[in-house]
Amino acid sequence: MRVPSFAPHATALVAALAWSAPVWAQTGGTTGTGGTGGLTGLTGPTLSITQVVRLAPDDLNGDNPLSVDRDTRIYWVSRNECLANQTLRFVFSTSGTSIDTLRVRADAVGQDCSSSSTSNQSTVCPLIYDDMAGTGKSSNSYYADIRAQDIVASQESATYNGPGSGTTELCDSATGQSKLEFTFLGDYNGTTNVVVAVFSQSQADTAYHTDGVGYDVDGPAAPTDVSASAGENRLLLSWTPANDDTIEGYRFYCQEVTSGVSPLMPQSLTGSTSAAASLEGGVSDAAPIGTGGLGATGGRGATGGAGGSLALTGGTGAFGTGATAGTGGTLTSALLDSGVTTIGTATDAGTSACGPTSLIAGQAPSLEFEAQYACGKITGNGANGETNKSLKNDVPYQVAVAAVDNVGNVGPLSTVQCATPLLVDSFFELYKRAGGPGGGGFCTASPGANSGRGLLVTALAILAGMLVVRRRRT
């Protein structure tokens, strides 16, 4: 907790924070309690008072969908929230005075951001929110919509350049986690950068367990020893769970072997050697590029090696094959001369033991990948599960498993396994096929067919009546 540098004055700034992130489908959140000490005396131009604003303990649970590490009271921005470019809304109000503008800077807990430069490119306390126009102000109420991508990128990217510059790609490439401290700065009465509030999880504030924000974009390690076997319209999976107490579940990803591959995996891919990439415009004179490979427009086959520059003039080169897909090369003028207009990115497919696949071991799923290939999940750190029952019998599938942590981050995929769903005779199918009676639900009854049930109910009623009579006599 920061210590006020000036003695408190008379007017209290009742600051309250609430989470209100429409993109997260929240309904405005609940209002937190004001911080201790109070932000007082916005009366002089030299004012510089820090207030730690706390959320009440109950604000982040109940009907609030945000997941919060209750032990440390930190809301962790997850990888998917970053990928989806979701927004974190901070709401607070003042009484007795108002501020004109609002900026928010972020850095690790303990970093003093109250006097840092206003440069958006500052590597210390980078700016993650800037509302110089006062858009978020209404009377003495304020809000700041802070993009998850800016939160992550401000700490993870050397090229971060202020609010709005965080990107999906940065969410993908980031792998870290950190607790953060948000410093809210306002302009008041001609004085700029007055510290309005500091939102932090401060170790020193153990009495109040101050809530805070952090980001965690790194999922758990992939499960090992994954195996898959056939079920009816499903695959049955087992694996060795990781000894990781942050794991809250596992997700399954399936792809029909016959459905081809789709470039939905982010970043570089790891796959086995496959056929050379097809290259739009044709491949002519072989001019291998070492072990590297560049996917051109439409080309996705190459699970090529590290990307490089294709330095051919007037022609197109053959694509190398390698065990590791490239990260995309540089589009050189020579390539442009050759008619290539787009350099393939590292979204090319790899191969599995049962053919080309979009399921790439070691790679965390993107949102698009999740939407297309997710085929089941379990909760808890279990060792087996089954996919949902939407798979086609007699069609081979590739399947992989990924662990999910308590922040919601999905870790990298396991090794890819292959299995084919098939018709399975269960006990009840065999029983009914053999002419066994019964079934149909607890409430089934038909006159005649189940007349015995009426007899049973009658008998029970008579018995109960006898008991009542006996009870009254005694």
Add this chain to the structure above:
Amino acid sequence: VTRTRLGLVAAATVASVTTVGVAQAQGVDEFGTYGMGDSQESPQNFALELRFGPYTPRVDDGVPNGTPYKDVFGTSNRYLLGAELDWQILRIPKLGTLGPGFGIGITWASGDGFSQSGDRVSQESVLTLLPMYTVAVFRVDVLARDLGIPLVPYAKGGLGFVPWWSSDGGSTAYDDNKEIVARDWSYGYQFALGGMLQLDPLDPGTARNMDADTGVNSAYVFGEFYYSDIDGFGDGNEMQVGTTTWIVGIALEI
């Protein structure tokens, strides 16, 4: 029955192994307490049983073509864990008690399904039974109460009703046409013949203290022959989930 009671019963049972006292009938009847010196026995109205035993339902007996239960679940024993509460509503002097009882238990069998080629597939089928019954219970405790023989033979007879359901993998099973859900209940009759061995004489002091502290009049171990025919009284519309088996357990009269 409180945890304390159960603990005392367990303690009494353990103590009886090493401390064998003089067999002595104790209790209370129309003429007052007996066999307990100056102490007085608390009122006795109920009997509670904790029951355990193998339970293999005769499902295949009700199937005209084939043995699906045996094929999927095999022939190994499955076990039932249950409880029964009897209300000893009527005391017949110099003979015993008569009253209604209600019991409930649970048992299940699991096994892998089959592919079309007949091979086992690790998609597991489970059949779960929840046997419940209402019976009349007649316990002949004259031996223990009047003759100092710590045995209580008994007989039970009544109606059984067994909700059952079957799963296929992680979800409820259906028939081939996905029209009939694998969930229903069957009913029928059942009876049991058994005997209880009274533990109180093994340590009368502990028994008296337990009664005074917890209201448990007597503790027993018991065994019984159990037969049920749970197929809708033969109407041909219910799964046969009755069985012939033995049940053992502990009982408390309270």
